[in-house]
Amino acid sequence: MNLSRRNFLKGTVAGGALLTAGTAAEARPNKTMPPEALGLLFDSTLCIGCKACVAACKRVNNLPPDPISEEFPMWDAPLDISGSTFNIIKVYNSGKANRKDEEVDGYAFMKQSCLHCVDPSCVSACPVSAMIKDPVNGIVAYDPDACIGCRYCVAACPFGVPRFQYDKALPKIAKCELCRHRIPDGHYAACAEVCPTGATLYGKVTDLGVEAHRRLALKPGEKTSFPRGRLGGPDWSYQGVAGKYVQQVYGEKELGGTQMIKLAAVPFDKLGHRPLPERSYASISEGVQHTLYKYLALPAVVLGVLSVVAKRNTKHEDDDDDSSGRGRK
Structure with a gap:
């Protein structure tokens, strides 16, 4: 033999x-969220697709502009996050696409960036602790000095967020870090800071969760107040009407929870967010x-x-x- x-x-x-x-x-078991965890609430019904958040993200992170061509006109560029783009707004459209936040013959916007998982696969997969989850604010950060370029984090992330800079002579992993470099100066995530409608809202995740469930409890068309910028900061709220929300806070339970939670009127699987188990992949x-x-x-x-x-x-x-x-x- x-x-x-x-x-x-x-x-x-x-x-x-x-x-x-x-x-x-x-x-x-799944890891638990730090009590002082910071994050974002994205409300798709409030997003108007202006992409001010995309421009602000590039500005504060010193990222180059994306190329524009006849194939990819100005609004459509970029098509996805990359080594030079940490945050984008994608559009869903159906049929005539003439009704906002409708699944049929409608359109809707969805923000894509790092969700800052409570139990992140990228941190679990990294062999040298180049991907780090802050024990206080929960932000998933990247240490380029520790990175060996193995790209395990790229393969491990269920949301496809970390990207490798293949076009650089000295490449790094690139992703949203929730503008953590601005926190010591009293600033916060630039995408939330510039959002004119409050579609992207910054704050403590526990407070953002309360706000999300408040909105879900509203009747469609009911008048309500929508805060802008950050919760707990200056009162820049405005009066609007509640959308016809899908009764789900995406990111509240998926894979053990994320620090970026989302609301929408169109089913999340139509917006690029497939159903996920509550058990984190990292724990398994x-x-x-x-x-x-x-x-x-x-x-x-x-x-x-x-x-x-x-x-x-x-x-x-x-x-x-x-x-x-x-x-x-």
Whole structure:
């Protein structure tokens, strides 16, 4: 019996299956949000697609402008976040697209940027702690000095947020860091600071959650006050009417919660946000890894499989020698 790649893999998978069968008991629970966590509330019904937030984000982060062409006119550029664009507004449209915030024959806007997960996969996957979650404000930040360019964070993020600067001689990982460099000077996220309608609102996540549920409880068309800028700051609120909200605060429970929560009148799966479980991917993957490597369990399985295969090979070779030598004088 020869050691083939197929036999080796079959043995390894079988041994690994025995170990992973018990990983549920080893898996850790979701991490919890810091009490003083900061974040954003994005209300799609208030967004008018002006993209002031996109321009402000580039300005305060010293990011270059995106190219404009006949194929991608001014409003449509850029089409996605990238190594030079941390925040964009995407548009949903259906049929005639002449009714705002309607699923049929309507259109709606959705903000895409880092959601600052409570239990972030990017932080869990990073082998050198280049991706860091602040223990006080919860902002998921990036340390370029620690980064080794492995791009595990890019592959791990379920929202496709961290981007690698492939066009740079000395590339880095690029993503929204909630304008943390502006906090010591008394400023806050530029996207919320410049939003004219309050579609993007900054503040403590607990307060933003209360505001989100207040809006969900309103009847469509009911008059209400919408704050702008940041909660707890200057009162720049204005009077408006409540939208026909989908009864969901996206980001409140998904993958253990995020610090950017969202409201919309169009179903979130139409706006690029697929349904996700409440269990964070990081808690599951870390549980599997810790179980497999606890007491060198996985290496022991591989060594055991190799030992069994080697023993069988040796036995068959001895049998072949004995049979070939029978009857000889």
